Amino acid sequence: MADFRRWKEQRLSRADGSRKGSVDEPIEGVVRLLNGHERFCTTSSCSGRLVVLEQPPLPPPAEGTTGFEIQKQNCTWLMVTHEICTIEKVLTALQRATDDAIFKFEPFVLHVQCQELQDAQLLHKVAIEAGFRNSGITVGRKGKIMMAVRSTHCLEVPLSRKGKLMVNEEYVDFVLQVANQKMEENRRRIDRFYCTLQFALENQHHSSSLSFEKTEKNNAMESYRRKKSTEVQKDECHSSGKNSGLESDYET
Template identity: 90%
Template sequence: MADFKRWKEQRLARADVSRKGSVDEPIEGIVRLLNSHDRFCTTSSCSGRLVVLEQPPLPPSAEATTGFEIQKQNCSWLMVTHEICTIEKVLTALQRASDDALFKFEPFVLHVQCQELQDAQLLHKVAIEAGFRNSGITVGRKGKIMMAVRSTHCLEVPLSRKGKLMVSEEYVDFVVQVANQKMEENQRRIDRFYSSLQFALENQYHSSSLSFEEKEKSNAMHYYRRIKKSAETQKDECHSPGKNSGLESDHET
């Protein structure tokens, strides 16, 4: 526990090295809530975003196993927003493309390091019930426990080829509307996750405290009843009439 606490303090003291440099506003409450508990530490997050991404064609000489990494490194972001957007913004971004361009919706994602497996299981249950059904838990070789909140309602559509728009503006408008609907659903799931997480953490703390208090109370009552029963037994033995001398034998025959 001391090691996790020390690691968490060091982690949260680091500068935010993400592209944006800060936590997205729609999930600030979730991040603060988790980091306020000793058992959790958030490591990365994104509230969800709409992106127009330009990526050059993969060189024929590139190995298939490293192709994804090469594409990722060479990507250029032409537009990114964490809110719903308009077709005008997407078309303006596409006009700046000189290579292949994609329009993408990426849902909420959150990575949390947990102190114990049961803590990760609690988050996993909350995430699944909120609609983030691609969530999962991983345990590293050294016992590092990570919980990832993920969803499957993504969207990725190629729109231009070598800087030329390959679809009609009407289709672009349709795709943007679909993505906006996914973004709105994404926010509803975030709200459910936040509410359920608050309830789960409060309820777990209350249950733990209650169970400890009930256990102490139960032990005290058990001790009291045992003493009372022992006293009553001794009283009965002292005043019970015996057949002969007035004293009962220790063993039955």
């Protein structure tokens, strides 16, 4: 426990290394709630976003690689927002594209290191109940326990080829409406996740307190029973001794 606490303090004292440099406003409460609990530490997060990005045509992946690393390195972000978006912003971003452009919706994602496996299991249950059904737990070789909150309601649509828009504006607007609906559902799931997590942590603390109180009460009762049993045994021995003396005197 001491090692986890020390690691957590070091982790949270670092500067935010994300592109934005801070936690997204819609999930500040979630991150604060988890980091305020001694058994959890968030390592990365995104509240959900709408993105227009471009990337040059990819060469075949080298042997032993997937090609994902190259794809990620060569992406150019033309637009990113964590809010509901308008068609004007998307079209403006697409006008700046010179390579293949893609429109994406990426839902809420959160990675949390947990002190014990049971903590990760609690968090996993909360995530599933909130609608993040792609969530999972991983345990590293050195025992590092990570819980990832993920969802499957993503969206990825190619819109332009070598800078040329391949669809009409009506279709772009349709895709955007779908993405905005997914963003709204994403926010509802975040709210459910926060409320369910808050209740689970409070209930866990309450259950632990009740368990502790019950244990203490049981220990006290057991101690009382042992004490009474000892007193009874002493009384019986004392009474037995008196009887023996009387019988001896009588016999004499």
